[in-house]
Amino acid sequence: xxxxxxxxxxxxxxxxxxxxxxxxxxxxxxMFTRLQNRNASTGIDAVYFNPAGLTKLGNGLxxxxxxxxxxxxxxxxxxxxxLAGTPKDYVGxxxxxxxxxxxxxxxxxKLSFSFGFNPIGGGGGAKYSKGLPSFExxxxxxxxxxxxxxxxxxxxxxxxxFEGTSVYFGYQANIAYKINxxxxxxxxxxxxSAANTYSGYLKNIRINPTYPAFGAAYNGGMVxxxxxxxSGATYLNGVxxxxxGTASSLQPIMTAGFGATPLSSGTALGLTPTQVAxxxxxxxxxxxxxxxxxxxxxxxxxxxxxxxxxxxxxxxxANAAKAQDINVDAEESGTGYTxxxxxxxxxxxxxxxxxxxxxxxxxxxxxKVNNGMSGGIFVDGEKVIADMPAxxxxxxxxxxxxxxxxxxxxxxxxxxxxxxxxxAAVDVNMIDKNFLExxxxxxxxxxxxxxxxAGWVATRTSVNEAxxxxxxxxxxxxxxxxxxGYRISPMIDLNLGGQYTFYAEGSKAFTHLLGTSPxxxxxxxxxxxxxxxxxxxxxxxx
Numbered sequence: 281x282x283x284x285x286x287x288x289x290x291x292x293x294x295x296x297x298x299x300x301x302x303x304x305x306x307x308x309x310x311m312f313t314r315l316q317n318r319n320a321s322t323g324i325d326a327v328y329f330n331p332a333g334l335t336k337l338g339n340g341l342x343x344x345x346x347x348x349x350x351x352x353x354x355x356x357x358x359x360x361x362x363l364a365g366t367p368k369d370y371v372g373x374x375x376x377x378x379x380x381x382x383x384x385x386x387x388x389x390k391l392s393f394s395f396g397f398n399p400i401g402g403g404g405g406a407k408y409s410k411g412l413p414s415f416e417x418x419x420x421x422x423x424x425x426x427x428x429x430x431x432x433x434x435x436x437x438x439x440x441x442f443e444g445t446s447v448y449f450g451y452q453a454n455i456a457y458k459i460n461x462x463x464x465x466x467x468x469x470x471x472x473s474a475a476n477t478y479s480g481y482l483k484n485i486r487i488n489p490t491y492p493a494f495g496a497a498y499n500g501g502m503v504x505x506x507x508x509x510x511s512g513a514t515y516l517n518g519v520x521x522x523x524x525g526t527a528s529s530l531q532p533i534m535t536a537g538f539g540a541t542p543l544s545s546g547t548a549l550g551l552t553p554t555q556v557a558x559x560x561x562x563x564x565x566x567x568x569x570x571x572x573x574x575x576x577x578x579x580x581x582x583x584x585x586x587x588x589x590x591x592x593x594x595x596x597x598a599n600a601a602k603a604q605d606i607n608v609d610a611e612e613s614g615t616g617y618t619x620x621x622x623x624x625x626x627x628x629x630x631x632x633x634x635x636x637x638x639x640x641x642x643x644x645x646x647x648k649v650n651n652g653m654s655g656g657i658f659v660d661g662e663k664v665i666a667d668m669p670a671x672x673x674x675x676x677x678x679x680x681x682x683x684x685x686x687x688x689x690x691x692x693x694x695x696x697x698x699x700x701x702x703x704a705a706v707d708v709n710m711i712d713k714n715f716l717e718x719x720x721x722x723x724x725x726x727x728x729x730x731x732x733x734a735g736w737v738a739t740r741t742s743v744n745e746a747x748x749x750x751x752x753x754x755x756x757x758x759x760x761x762x763x764x765g766y767r768i769s770p771m772i773d774l775n776l777g778g779q780y781t782f783y784a785e786g787s788k789a790f791t792h793l794l795g796t797s798p799x800x801x802x803x804x805x806x807x808x809x810x811x812x813x814x815x816x817x818x819x820x821x822x
Contacts, residue, residue: 301693301715302700302743302754303448303668307779308381308398310346310815314763314777316735317687317721319675320634322624324817327383327396330634330675331454331466332624334385334392346381346775346815350374350404356750357804358413360792362420364436370412370750376404381815392456392466400472401448401668408480411440412750413803415482421794422487422505422603428795429592431512432490437502442480442608448668449473454620462626470618472641474666476611478658483605509600516593523586526559530579539576546575609650610658614666616643634675640697641668669715670694683725687735691717695742710747716740723765733777734762748788753805755786763813773817781809 300306309325312318318329322336324344334342352374359367376399385394408415419438426433454468487508490500494511497503533539533549541549546556559578560570566585573581622636649660672692679685693715701708721735741754748754763777786805791798 301669301671301691301717301739302695302741303401303666304671304693305399305401305403306691306717307348307811307813308346309344309383310348310763310775310777310813311765311817312777313348313761313779313811313813314735314765314775315687315721315723315733316737316759316761316779317675317689317719319636319673319689319691320624320632320677320687321675322632322677324383324385325381327385327394327454328381328398328452329673330622330624330636331392331394331468331620332456332464332622332636333632333634334394334454334456334466335387335390335458335464336624336626336632337385337387337392339387339389341820342383342385342387343818343820344381344383344815346813348376348379348381348811348813350376350379350809350811352404352807352809355806356412357806358417358750358801359803360413360417360420360801361799362424362794363413363416364420368413370408370410372406372408372412374404374406379403379811390458392454392458394454394456394468396450396452396454398450398452399447400450400470401474402446402476404447405443405445407441407443409441411438411442411482413801414750415440415442417792417801419485422485422599424794426487426489433487435488435502436505437484437486438482439484440480440482442478444476444478444480446476447474450618452620456622464624466620466622466624468620468622470620470638470641472616472618472643472668473613474615474643474645475613476645478608478610481605481607483607485603505603506600509596509603513593513596513600516589516596520586520589520593523582523589526562527579527582527586530575530582533575534579539574539579541575543570543573543575543578549575606656607653608657609653611648611650612645612664612666613648614643614645616641616668618668630679632677634673636671636673636675638671638673640670640694643667665699667698669698685723687721687723689717689719689721689737693717693742700747708746710744711742712744713742715742719759721761729767731765732762733764734760736760745788748786748805750803750805753786753788753807755784755805755807757784758782771819773819775815775817776813778812779810783807783809 308328311325321329322333324342326333354372356370357367381398383396419436423433423436450470450472452470454466456466458464485505486502487505488500488502489498489508491498494515538549563570568581618641619639625633643666645664645666647658647662649658674690676688695711695715700710717739719737723731723733725731737759739757743754759781761777761779766774768774789802792801
């Protein structure tokens with residue numbers, strides 16, 4: 281059963297997919313939550329979205345503190361025919377009650393110095409209280425597998441729980457320079473500190489075999505699969521030993537040179553009529569035909585039958601090992617650096633344009649297994665590639681009047697340059713094209729203090745079927761956000777917003793091997809995400 285959990289890590293890391301690309305979060309302020317388009321920001325959240333635009337704040341100190349509460353539900357439906365209840369839904373809950381963002385900028389003359397802190401990836405915890413299709417299909421295979429061996433079984437059950445967290449904290453520092461009133465440039469770097477934790481179990485695997493030969497307990501009630509397989513191995517090894525003993529008992533006749541004598545004439549060689557009849561009856565019971573069989577052929581038959589039962593016992597022993605409880609307690613951690621450059625251009629008082637480029641983040645995580653509990657998934661000290669793609673972010677803001685502003689976004693995530701299979705030794709093509717994100721937003725000032733806003737952002741995913749599975753999948757999205765900003769005082773702004781993301785339904789058709797037989801399977805992937813953001817911006821420089 282251990283191979284069922286190979287992609288468990290992917291199930292948790294994919295929980296990081298909020299606003300942004302496959303692994304990059306861009307919902308980095310409450311202002312973003314209510315407008316959805318902040319690439320051309322000239323507010324304090326420009327520390328992340330548009331560092332070069334910070335020079336437009338003027339001289340002084342500026343601070344922003346934000347938090348978002350995020351909830352995501354994933355539903356995977358599988359039609360694998362041997363699951364208990366088909367089609368079967370699996371629901372995973374992802375939560376991030378605390379998703380912080382903090383920014384500080386100090387402007388003096390033509391220079392702006394800034395620092396930002398936020399979860400650039402991850403930021404949530406995932407819980408799968410009933411597992412996933414890939415976890416359960418191998419358990420479900422026990423039933424038809426035993427039926428094919430004439431071991432009647434019709435039900436299975438198991439206790440499955442996996443949970444974990446994934447967070448990539450970003451610590452970003454920038455320096456911006458105002459070349460003139462229209463053009464500013466900036467350079468910065470982000471330290472990415474990544475940490476993933478995994479814990480859970482797959483235990484209490486039970487089946488209901490009706491095969492009393494392995495023991496009186498196996499009469500159709502639910503029993504531990506490991507116990508049944510262990511009892512079966514003991515029984516089959518005993519049969520193998522008896523058959524081997526029978527073959528050995530004929531060796532003196534073979535040594536005396538009477539191997540060609542018919543078994544039916546064995547009484548002439550010292551066998552009793554009862555022994556001859558028992559040998560003939562056993563051969564018949566095992567599917568053979570004793571008619572005309574010689575002593576040599578009889579010995580070969582029992583030797584072969586002994587090996588056959590011994591092989592079945594070995595399979596039972598292997599199945600017993602696979603059906604043992606699995607416990608997981610592991611973590612992965614590592615750091616990487618992201619160089620960032622940006623420029624801001626304001627051709628006039630109504631239009632502001634921005635461009636930001638984040639270089640690819642080289643990130644390698646080191647695995648640590650706690651208390652020896654790896655579940656056969658994690659290897660202590662193993663290195664895992666977790667690079668984040670380069671990002672080109674373009675933004676525009678247009679103010680047709682003093683009360684109305686319009687904002688637009690266009691992002692390109694260069695996923696084709698990232699090794700998403702996680703291993704340097706494996707090269708799986710999972711990306712067909714680069715991931716795109718684009719949107720529009722608007723804000724309107726009802727009064728001098730109260731501003732309402734709403735926005736939309738869409739994504740077009742870049743992945744192919746090699747990327748998609750029940751633990752990690754990506755589909756096109758449309759996100760809508762709305763909220764308000766309120767000026768509490770000349771020094772303090774409050775931002776409050778909410779966002780809901782609609783995901784296109786995804787699916788994947790593949791074959792699952794039941795022994796050597798390919799079984800067609802279709803999985804359907806759905807997801808929904810909502811969040812609420814609140815932030816306070818402090819202005820000490822105006």
